[in-house]
Amino acid sequence: MIFGEHIICDFPDGSGHHLRALSLEQLSLPDGAACALIGPSGSGKSTLFHCLSGILRPTAGRLCVDGTDITALSEDELSAWRAVHVGYIFQQALLLPYLTVMENILLAADIAGKDRAAKRKEAEEWLRRLGLDGCGPRMPAHLSGGEKQRVGFIRAILTEPRLLLADEPTASLDAANSRLIMQCLLDYQKASGCTLLCATHDPAVQALFSMQIHLQKGEAAS
Amino acid sequence: MIARLAFLSIVRRPARHLLLLLLLAAACALPVFLLQMTAGLYNGLNRAVEPFPILEGAKGSPYQLVINTIFLRDHPIGNIPYAEVDKLRQSGKADLVIPLAFGDNYRGFRIVGTEKEIFDYRPNRTRGPWLSLAEGEAFARPGDAVIGSETAKRAGLAVGSTFKGIHGLVTGAGDEHGGTYRVTGILAPVGGPYDTAVLVDIEDVWRAHRHETGGAVRRGGIVRRSRAKPASAEQAPAAAVSEGKGDVTAILVHPTGYKEAMQLLQAAQRAKGTDTQLIFPAQTLISLYSMAGQSKEFWQLLTGGLIGAAVLITLLAMYWNGLSRLSEFALLRALGAKNTVVIRLLAAEECLLLLAGAGAGWLIGWGGSVLAAQAVSAHAAIVMTTAPEWQTLLPPLAILLLGMLSGLIPAWLVRKKDISSSL
Numbered sequence: 001m002i003f004g005e006h007i008i009c010d011f012p013d014g015s016g017h018h019l020r021a022l023s024l025e026q027l028s029l030p031d032g033a034a035c036a037l038i039g040p041s042g043s044g045k046s047t048l049f050h051c052l053s054g055i056l057r058p059t060a061g062r063l064c065v066d067g068t069d070i071t072a073l074s075e076d077e078l079s080a081w082r083a084v085h086v087g088y089i090f091q092q093a094l095l096l097p098y099l100t101v102m103e104n105i106l107l108a109a110d111i112a113g114k115d116r117a118a119k120r121k122e123a124e125e126w127l128r129r130l131g132l133d134g135c136g137p138r139m140p141a142h143l144s145g146g147e148k149q150r151v152g153f154i155r156a157i158l159t160e161p162r163l164l165l166a167d168e169p170t171a172s173l174d175a176a177n178s179r180l181i182m183q184c185l186l187d188y189q190k191a192s193g194c195t196l197l198c199a200t201h202d203p204a205v206q207a208l209f210s211m212q213i214h215l216q217k218g219e220a221a222s
Numbered sequence: 223m224i225a226r227l228a229f230l231s232i233v234r235r236p237a238r239h240l241l242l243l244l245l246l247a248a249a250c251a252l253p254v255f256l257l258q259m260t261a262g263l264y265n266g267l268n269r270a271v272e273p274f275p276i277l278e279g280a281k282g283s284p285y286q287l288v289i290n291t292i293f294l295r296d297h298p299i300g301n302i303p304y305a306e307v308d309k310l311r312q313s314g315k316a317d318l319v320i321p322l323a324f325g326d327n328y329r330g331f332r333i334v335g336t337e338k339e340i341f342d343y344r345p346n347r348t349r350g351p352w353l354s355l356a357e358g359e360a361f362a363r364p365g366d367a368v369i370g371s372e373t374a375k376r377a378g379l380a381v382g383s384t385f386k387g388i389h390g391l392v393t394g395a396g397d398e399h400g401g402t403y404r405v406t407g408i409l410a411p412v413g414g415p416y417d418t419a420v421l422v423d424i425e426d427v428w429r430a431h432r433h434e435t436g437g438a439v440r441r442g443g444i445v446r447r448s449r450a451k452p453a454s455a456e457q458a459p460a461a462a463v464s465e466g467k468g469d470v471t472a473i474l475v476h477p478t479g480y481k482e483a484m485q486l487l488q489a490a491q492r493a494k495g496t497d498t499q500l501i502f503p504a505q506t507l508i509s510l511y512s513m514a515g516q517s518k519e520f521w522q523l524l525t526g527g528l529i530g531a532a533v534l535i536t537l538l539a540m541y542w543n544g545l546s547r548l549s550e551f552a553l554l555r556a557l558g559a560k561n562t563v564v565i566r567l568l569a570a571e572e573c574l575l576l577l578a579g580a581g582a583g584w585l586i587g588w589g590g591s592v593l594a595a596q597a598v599s600a601h602a603a604i605v606m607t608t609a610p611e612w613q614t615l616l617p618p619l620a621i622l623l624l625g626m627l628s629g630l631i632p633a634w635l636v637r638k639k640d641i642s643s644s645l
Binding site for chain 1: 223235559
C-alpha cells in the first residue's frame with residue numbers, strides 16, 4: 001500500500017525563491033492496484049514518481065510504501081530499498097550505451113543483488129516473449145524506440161518489484177508499440193500483483209485504467 | 223560489477239576514449255621527453271668527462287682542450303713536448319700518465335695516437351678498464367689500430383680490415399697518408415665519444431707526420447691559438463722527431479690522490495713562462511654549465527610549464543569526461559546503486575584511463591628521447607644516456623593524482639545533486 005500525506009516538493013528557481021513542483025495533501029493507493037496518473041505538463045507527475053521511488057526527497061511530508069516510511073530512510077538505505085522494491089520505466093528507455101541489451105537488463109538485477117544466472121534465464125524468456133529473441137547481445141544503438149522501451153520494461157520487472165512506476169512509457173512510441181508496452185505492463189501487474197502507477201497523457205492509455213489520480217498544478221484529486 | 227562496468231565503458235566506446243587517451247598521453251609525453259633529454263644530456267657529458275680527472279695541454283681555452291680531447295671535436299689548441307709526459311711520470315703524483323696525439327681521421331673518425339697503457343687504465347678502481355677490448359688485441363706493431371665500437375659499426379671495419387688515415391680533422395678534407403692501418407682490436411662500447419675513436423700507437427702518428435713532412439715540422443696551419451706548437455690538420459704532432467719522441471696534443475693524468483691532484487695544479491699555476499695548462503675537466507664542465515645556466519633555467523621553466531599544462535589538460539579532460547556521464551550515473555542511482563558505487567565506478571574508469579594515458583605518455587616520451595639520443599649520438603660527440611631518469615616519473619604521477627581528484631568532482635556532484643533532474 002502507498003500512503004502519503006502533506007507532501008510538498010519545492011525547487012529553487014534560481015532567483016532566491018522556490019518553485020512548488022508538487023503539493024499533495026493525501027495520497028492513498030491499495031496494494032496491488034493499477035492506477036493511471038493523469039495531469040498536464042508541470043503538474044508534478046514525474047516529481048511524484050521521483051518521490052515515490054526515493055530518487056527525490058520531498059521538502060515536507062511523509063510517504064510510506066508497503067509500510068516503510070521512505071522519507072525517514074538514509075540515502076544508502078533508500079538506494080538499497082529502491083533497488084529491491086521499485087521498478088522504474090522511464091519515458092526514454094535510458095539504456096547504458098556501452099552495455100548490450102542483456103547487460104542492461106541484468107544491471108538492475110546486479111544492483112539489487114539477485115542471482116545473475118537465474119535472472120539471465122528469465123531475461124531470455126522475456127526477450128522471447130516480447131519479440132526480442134536474439135537481441136540480447138545487441139547494443140542499444142541498434143534498437144528501435146519501441147524495442148528499447150520493451151528492454152526498459154524487462155529491466156524494470158526483472159527484480160520483481162512491489163512497486164512499478166511507468167513515467168509516460170508510451171510517449172515516444174507509435175500506436176502499435178504503445179499497445180504492446182501497455183499490454184505487457186498490465187499483464188505483468190495482474191500476474192505479479194504489484195502496484196502499478198502509470199503517468200500518461202494518452203487518453204487511450206488512460207482508458208486502460210479503472211483507477212486514476214488527477215494532478216492539477218501539483219494538487220491531487222482521485 | 224564495478225570493474226566490469228568500468229572496463230566495458232572504456233573498451234566499448236573506443237573513439238571517445240582514444241581521443242582522451244591521446245590527449246593524456248600527449249600531455250604526459252612532452253614533459254617526460256624534455257626531462258629525459260635534459261638528464262640524458264647532462265649524464266652523457268658527465269660520463270664522457272669521468273675518465274679524464276686531469277688534462278694537460280697547450281695553453282689556450284680550457285673548453286677547447288676538453289672539447290677536443292674528451293669529445294673528439296674541434297681542433298686542438300696546439301702541441302706540447304713529450305718531455306711533459308716524462309715530467310708528470312717522474313713527479314710521483316700520478317698513477318698513470320697517457321699521452322694523446324690528434325691530427326688525423328679516417329672517414330671523420332678521429333685517429334688518436336696514444337700508448338698501450340691506455341687499455342689498462344681504470345678511472346674507477348672498483349670498475350673494469352675504461353677501454354676494454356671486445357675483440358682482437360691492442361696495437362703491438364707499427365700500423366696496428368684499435369677502433370671504437372661505433373667506428374667499427376659505422377665504418378664497417380672488422381678485425382683484420384685495413385684503412386688509410388686522412389691528414390687533418392675534417393671528413394673528406396686533407397691528404398691520404400702513405401701508411402695503412404690494420405684493425406687489430408675493437409673496443410667494447412664505452413658510452414662516450416671514444417666509441418668513435420681510432421686508437422693507434424703514438425709512434426705511428428709521429429711516423430706518419432714525419433713521412434708527410436719529410437722529417438720537418440710543417441708550420442702555418444689552419445689555426446694557431448697558442449704559443450705552443452700548432453697541432454691541427456697540417457700541424458700534426460711531428461715536432462722533435464729528431465729526438466725520437468714527437469709532440470703530444472694532450473696528456474691524460476690520473477693522480478694518485480686528491481692531495482696530489484691539487485699539488486699538480488698548484489705546480490702548474492706556479493710555473494711561469496710555460497706553454498702548457500693543466501685543467502680539471504670536471505671543473506671546466508661545471509663552469510660550462512654555469513655559463514649555460516640561463517639556458518638551463520629556461521629549459522627548467524619550459525619543463526615546469528609543460529608539466530603544468532599537462533596537469534591542466536588532464537584536469538579539464540577528466541572533469542569533462544566525468545561531467546558528460548552525469549545522466550549515466552543518475553540512471554545507476556535511479557536503479558538503486560549507492561553513491562559509493564557510482565564514485566567507485568568513476569574512480570575505476572578514471573584510474574584505467576589515467577594509467578593507460580600516463581603509461582602510454584611516459585613510453586612515448588621516453589621512447590622519443592631514446593630515438594632523439596640515438597640521433598644526437600650519431601651526429602654529435604655526446605653519447606646521451608637513455609636509462610629512464612626518476613624525474614620522468616613526475617609528470618605521469620602528477621597526471622594520475624590530479625586527474626583522479628579532478629575526475630571525482632563530477633562524482634561528488636552526483637552525490638550532492640538532485641539526480642532526478644538528470645534523468
